[in-house]
Amino acid sequence: MTHAFVSVRELTKEYPVVTGFLGKKATLTAVSDISFDIGEGKTFGLVGESGSGKTTTARMILGAEPATSGSVKIDGKPLMNEKGRVDPVLRRMMQPVLQDPYTSLSPRMCVGHIIDEPLRTQKLLSGERALAQRVSELLDMVGLPQDAARRYPNELSGGQRQRVAIARAIAPKPRFLVLDEPVSALDVSIQAQILNLLKDLQSEFKLTYLLISHDLSVVSFMSDAIGVMYLGRFMEIGPKDEVLRRSSHPYTMILKSAASTDEGAALPISGEIPSPLSPPSGCPFHTRCPFSQQICATTQPELEAGPAGQFSACHFAKDIRAGKPAGTCATLATGAMGR
Amino acid sequence: MVDETGERPRHVDVPVATGVTDTSVAVKAGQRSTFWLKKLQVGFALCVVLVVIVACALSDVLAPYDPIAISLGATLQPPSAEHWLGTDQLGRDILSRIMKGGQVSLLVAFTAVFLAGVIGGLVGVIAGYVGGVFDAVAMRLADVQFALPAVILALVLVGAVGSSLFNLVIVLSLANWARFARVLRSETLSLRERGFVELAKLSDASTTRIVLRHILPNVMSTFIVLATLDIGIIIILEATLSFLGLGVQPPYPSWGTMIADGRAFLEQAWWISIFPGVVLILTVLSGNILGDAARDRLSPTLSTKW
Incomplete structure (x- = not known):
């Protein structure tokens, strides 16, 4: 058994909601009692219909949303520090790739600046020269031409945009990527290219992936282990072959x-x-x-x-x-x- | 869902559309004629605005007569070679007065739009992004401003503080900041939920950086369009106030006071009111056309390049 790089225990998210004319209070349980481990360099696939709590789970693991209860540990360290904030070291270690490359890239920023933003904000690199150098390396890694750095997102196709989003995600040299429906907005022919790119990057940089998708074929192509979610709970979880072959x-x-x-x-x-x-x-x-x-x-x-x-x-x-x-x-x- | 024959939708052959090229050609031809019309319109608007701005800005040099020089020997003269647009009841040259009046009107309008835009825009973006108490207070203030008709507000304020050019600018910006605040706030609210803002937050970007690098550039095109359209509104509001005697004070002309002065002579000397009115309308209309064009041009998704 590989060492569990990401370890999620009894993670639960409840939203208080007010319903009806009289403002009756109710609780919406988006994610309920989820536990799983991801080994280093492995991919864990979360499948389920829309509304099953996949994205909420991902957001809690990223620290974008506080969990109601439960814990997340990455590389043996708790995600949240004593002050209830995301541990800054862990935050640098993980990066998200969002579903829709049309809204996840600012239309008024050129690709070069989109990619180097995390390097600037987290002060990982300084000096325009060094940043440009890194951006050019990253463009190479994701298979985009060098002149893409000066383009704007609306000049690029969906697949190219998702490559930009991936370049941005791997810019700070993370060890863990959260891929939230990385290919569902793309044409099927482009999906395969992007998935192969993700696989190549994974083996090159020993990345650990949490892959969210509603598409079982995507999950089965990418994952080592799979969790099937329904209404915020795991219905079935285990190694890929067991879950898919002997459901x-x-x-x-x-x-x-x-x-x-x-x-x-x-x-x-x-x-x-x-x-x-x-x-x-x-x-x-x-x-x-x-x-x-x-x-x-x-x-x-x-x-x-x-x-x-x-x-x-x-x-x-x-x-x-x-x-x-x-x-x-x-x-x-x-x-x-x-x- | 699956239909009766058990065939899934993805197996249904899509019938090959015929005549596609014909229709697309027709569409293109239609687009081209509206395209030329639009180009013509924008060119015309640009010319009008440029001529008005140059003529007004250089009125001290270009004007054929002194705009406030009374000449009792040449009162109420119709348009002629000597006085292109005629003279008023005191024998002052209408063309010269329109040029001088425009100088004041445009200066007031541009300054007021700038002030209203910067203040309203900042309030809107901050209210939209930060929310909370600031948002609530700012938006209630904006509601109050919307509930009061701009002219009444201006009347009260000018009545209270007296009429001077400076006060006029302040009053006009106070009457217009709320529109900027409202529109930019809603724009910011939708931008705040977009993926790129979320990503920036997850990479530890500061609020200042997100506002400056992600929100402001994305609301800029809306801002420019609003400002262009607002110039027309403010020119008219300024003319209204001057017409009511609360704006620019005589003997200095403004478009509003000129229209007001000519009312009494409409039957004998229509040119006193009509010419400044026409210039006012043309300027505002051109401003609006340019505003629309700016919107088309600046929107990254809706780029009609010309």
Whole structure:
């Protein structure tokens, strides 16, 4: 087992909200009791629908948002210092890459200045010469031409913009990148280029990645371990092959079948993700689960260890692994064939 | 969702559009004619503004007559070779008076817009970015300012402190800062949530740096457009105040006082009021056209290059 570079324990985020005409107070639980480790140089993929709490988790790990409870440790050090601020050393160590390269780059700043901003603000390099030198190295690393430094973001394509965003992120030589949907705003043909670039950079600089995506194929291409989130909780978490090949949670199976190109393989799922303001009783997924039983509506399943390092929060995880019960599989089969 | 045949949308062949080139050519041709019209309009506006500014700024040198010299032998003369735009009831040359009056009007308008813009803009950006008590207080003040009609506010203030050019500038900026504050505040509110501001915060950028390097450059184009449009509004407000006798004091002319003076003679000598009125309208209209053009030009996404 590799040393856990990033270690997240029981992380929870609750937002107080005021609803209705009378201003009734309620609590919105965006992320609930999340724990995972990322080994140094590894990639952890967070998958889930929109509204499942992926981005909130990332923002808490970056220190952009305070956690309600729980802890984050990076390289063995707690993220927040005693004053409740992000440890400055750790902040320099991690950098985000945001989803939309159209809003994450200031339209009035030239690419050179966008890339060298963290170097200036964190006073890592000084002198225009040294900064220009570093920017030119970074442009090379991400495969952009040298004259891009003087261009403005609106002169660049989506893929080029995301390369700029990546160059900016690796400028301060971080060890940990938080990639929040890094390719979801891009064309499929460009997605592969950017993902390959990220992989190359990872092996060159021993970077650790937290990758957030709703696209299972992106996550499976990039990750060593995967966590599947639904309504702020992990449904299933474990090594990539275990989670994807031997899924033991219906939600993972549904995500997998939705991503598959195989005609007729899609499992039935209906409706939208429920509101986190009034989450379903029992298992959060039971309202949409095709195999839901009585127990699912009353008792919330805990994450339980499977045989090969994967954890699954389903009452029937063992049965699913064993290919039982017949009723479940029948539902599965008819569900697939009935279409 | 999946339809009855079990086919997913991504497998449906998109019918190849035919005649695409024809329509795009037609669109281009249409664009070109409006494009030329726009170019002409902007060129015209630019000429008007340049001529007015040069004529007014150099009125002491260029004006054919002394704008305040009374000549009782040549009262109420219609436009002629000698007096291009005629003379008024005291025999003063209208053209010379328009030039001198414009000097005062434009000076007042530019200074007032500058003051209103800088104060209102700063208040707006800070209120939008920092929020909190400052935002609440500033926006309630702006509400008060919007609730009071600018002319009434100006009347009260000039009545209280007396009329001088300096007071006029102060009154006009007080009557206009709130518009800048409101618009730039809302612009800042939306910029504050954008990814690049978030990224700057996560790289320990100071608030001053974020405001100076990320917010201000991005609100600049809005600011310039607002200021250009505001010049027209302030010229008219200044003319209104002068018309009511609260602006520029006689014998010095301003466009507003000239229009007011000519009212009594509209039937015998229309040129006294009409010419300054036409110049006023042309100047304000041109200012607005240039403001629109500036908006088109300065927006990085909507760049109509000409």
